[in-house]
Amino acid sequence: MIKYLAHNEINKRSWDECVKASVNGRLYAYAWYLDIVCDHWEGLVLDDYRAVFPLPYRKKFGLNYIYQPVFTQQLGLFSKVPISPQLLEDFLNQIPSKYKYVNLNLNQHNRPKYLKSKPEKRRNIEMDLLDEYGHLKEKYSVNLKRNLKKAEKSKLTIFENLKPDAVIQLFKANKGKTLKPFSEDDYVRLIRLVYKAIQQGNAEVWGVYTSENNLCAGGIFLQSHKRITFLFSGANDEAKQLAALPYMLDAFIEAHAGRELVFDFEGSNNEQLARFYLGFGSKPISYYQIKWIRASFFFKPVIQAYLLTR
Numbered sequence: 001m002i003k004y005l006a007h008n009e010i011n012k013r014s015w016d017e018c019v020k021a022s023v024n025g026r027l028y029a030y031a032w033y034l035d036i037v038c039d040h041w042e043g044l045v046l047d048d049y050r051a052v053f054p055l056p057y058r059k060k061f062g063l064n065y066i067y068q069p070v071f072t073q074q075l076g077l078f079s080k081v082p083i084s085p086q087l088l089e090d091f092l093n094q095i096p097s098k099y100k101y102v103n104l105n106l107n108q109h110n111r112p113k114y115l116k117s118k119p120e121k122r123r124n125i126e127m128d129l130l131d132e133y134g135h136l137k138e139k140y141s142v143n144l145k146r147n148l149k150k151a152e153k154s155k156l157t158i159f160e161n162l163k164p165d166a167v168i169q170l171f172k173a174n175k176g177k178t179l180k181p182f183s184e185d186d187y188v189r190l191i192r193l194v195y196k197a198i199q200q201g202n203a204e205v206w207g208v209y210t211s212e213n214n215l216c217a218g219g220i221f222l223q224s225h226k227r228i229t230f231l232f233s234g235a236n237d238e239a240k241q242l243a244a245l246p247y248m249l250d251a252f253i254e255a256h257a258g259r260e261l262v263f264d265f266e267g268s269n270n271e272q273l274a275r276f277y278l279g280f281g282s283k284p285i286s287y288y289q290i291k292w293i294r295a296s297f298f299f300k301p302v303i304q305a306y307l308l309t310r
Contacts (some may be wrong), residue, residue, distance in 0.1 A: 002044055007040065015031045022080055044091050066104055110287070120290075121289075125274060162205045164195065167220055171233070219234075265282060
């Protein structure tokens with residue numbers, strides 16, 4: 001039986017035990033992770049936590065809606081038992097009717113078949129690290145190998161215990177200055193998230209320094225369920241000239257090669273970024289984004305006007 005539970009009704013220990021034992025577990029779905037990245041969240045639970053489905057939500061103009069929280073690429077159904085399209089459909093049908101708008105990324109093991117509205121296919125990029133480093137590097141693109149040679153000549157230095165604050169500030173001072181993809185509240189959440197993950201042994205923060213000992217690139221990596229996720233990075237103009245970011249990723253891959261791990265680049269639908277990630281010999285993996293509005297014909301335009309555009 002699938003039950004809807006408000007946040008204060010969720011047994012977070014049982015929830016996390018389910019996520020940990022799930023056939024498709026991800027760090028994003030742990031209760032402690034959701035507590036940091038979500039404004040609010042509730043959940044759907046099968047029986048005695050045999051499967052869970054987080055429902056991150058917000059309220060705007062009196063309307064409740066489900067959204068994809070920052071720093072969570074994939075959510076959806078996580079289960080100790082095999083996930084069939086019917087089981088997924090059963091969970092989706094149990095999303096409370098009070099949520100008038102749903103916009104959520106399912107995970108790659110959730111394959112919807114019976115939805116009324118067609119889900120949108122999204123792209124993730126991953127590589128298997130089980131092989132030894134030499135064999136992995138053979139699959140690198142010509143352009144990536146050229147950039148790594150350039151980086152080696154630049155005498156860059158890798159530091160493996162950087163503070164996450166330094167990576168975030170590097171991003172804010174460069175790419176974040178023009179694109180502004182994150183709010184100040186998002187950055188606060190990220191700091192809390194990474195320090196919590198470090199405390200639990202789920203995170204590594206790496207930095208790249210120039211020959212003049214200046215930080216030019218950095219990355220935040222999360223590990224869980226035999227998966228390493230490249231969550232966040234920062235780089236300046238000098239890093240681009242010196243190929244510091246590919247240098248750091250190559251060094252990270254070398255340090256973790258030969259282990260039963262998947263390296264998750266966490267993207268991307270951006271073609272230029274996808275080409276860069278695919279240059280490491282990685283492969284595209286698809287997952288689905290679901291969107292629907294639960295309202296009468298007359299109220300749909302109201303929701304679109306007041307909830308989706310403001």
